[in-house]
Amino acid sequence: MTSEFWTAPNQLTLLRLIFIPFVVICVLDGNWNWALALLILAGVSDGLDGLLARVLNQRTMLGQYLDPIADKLLLSSLFLVLSFAKTIPWKYTVIVFSRDLIIVSTCVVLYATVGMRDFRPSLFGKTSTFCQIAAVFFVVLAQVSSRPYVAMLGRCFLYATFVFTTISGVHYILRTGHQLRHAEARSAALKNTD
Numbered sequence: 001m002t003s004e005f006w007t008a009p010n011q012l013t014l015l016r017l018i019f020i021p022f023v024v025i026c027v028l029d030g031n032w033n034w035a036l037a038l039l040i041l042a043g044v045s046d047g048l049d050g051l052l053a054r055v056l057n058q059r060t061m062l063g064q065y066l067d068p069i070a071d072k073l074l075l076s077s078l079f080l081v082l083s084f085a086k087t088i089p090w091k092y093t094v095i096v097f098s099r100d101l102i103i104v105s106t107c108v109v110l111y112a113t114v115g116m117r118d119f120r121p122s123l124f125g126k127t128s129t130f131c132q133i134a135a136v137f138f139v140v141l142a143q144v145s146s147r148p149y150v151a152m153l154g155r156c157f158l159y160a161t162f163v164f165t166t167i168s169g170v171h172y173i174l175r176t177g178h179q180l181r182h183a184e185a186r187s188a189a190l191k192n193t194d
Contacts, residue, residue: 009059009067010066012045012048013045013066013067013070014066014070015045016042016045016046016070016071016074017070017073017074019038019041019042019045019074020073020074020077022034022038023035023038023039023042023074023077023078024077024078024081026038027078027081027082027085027140028081028084028085030085032140032143032144033144035140035143036140036141036143036144039078039136039137039140042074043133043137046067046070046071071129072100075096075129075132075133075136076096076097076100078136078140079092079093079096079097079132079136080093080097082136082139082140087139087140087142087143088135088136088139088158089158091162092135092158092161092162095161095162095165095166096132096161096165098169099128099165099166099168099169099172102169102172102173103169103172106172106173106176122168122171122172122175124164124167124168124171124172125168125171125172127164127168128161128164128165128167128168131157131160131161131164131165132161132165134153134157134160135154135157135158135160135161138150138151138153138154138157139154139158141154142154
């Protein structure tokens with residue numbers, strides 16, 4: 001685990017975690033240029049850590065957990081502070097947090113009770129995350145640029161965030177129920193063969 005911690009991709013992911021409080025401070029202080037710069041740096045580090053993991057053959061178990069946690073913490077923090085700053089309506093932040101709480105709670109319960117570990121994101125989940133990233137980016141950019149299309153893109157991605165976050169939450173619940181039924185069926189089949 002210690003050797004995994006020091007790999008280049010994981011160090012970049014940790015750097016992204018360090019960005020979070022500074023981005024939050026910049027938004028709360030209204031330093032939108034700095035907030036945008038840090039957000040872009042976080043995005044570059046996210047793309048770069050995945051590329052380095054593949055190129056340097058440094059995919060690690062720590063990285064598989066740390067990378068989505070860093071992304072989710074950054075996005076959740078930004079949705080929260082942007083709502084406090086009155087640039088994102090609260091309904092979008094509530095839907096994003098509700099879905100994340102449902103998924104995290106379900107993962108913890110399933111891991112603790114039946115040892116389930118397969119929590120790969122679905123296409124809907126990936127689309128939802130993309131929409132959230134784009135929404136946050138254009139909302140922050142709109143505080144720096146007065147071009148009408150920037151604000152329009154921010155609104156479009158917020159609507160898409162609402163739709164795809166809701167769909168991915170429902171899909172996750174249905175998919176988890178399906179996995180549990182199959183796990184129970186396999187377990188019953190194994191008992192019958194004994």
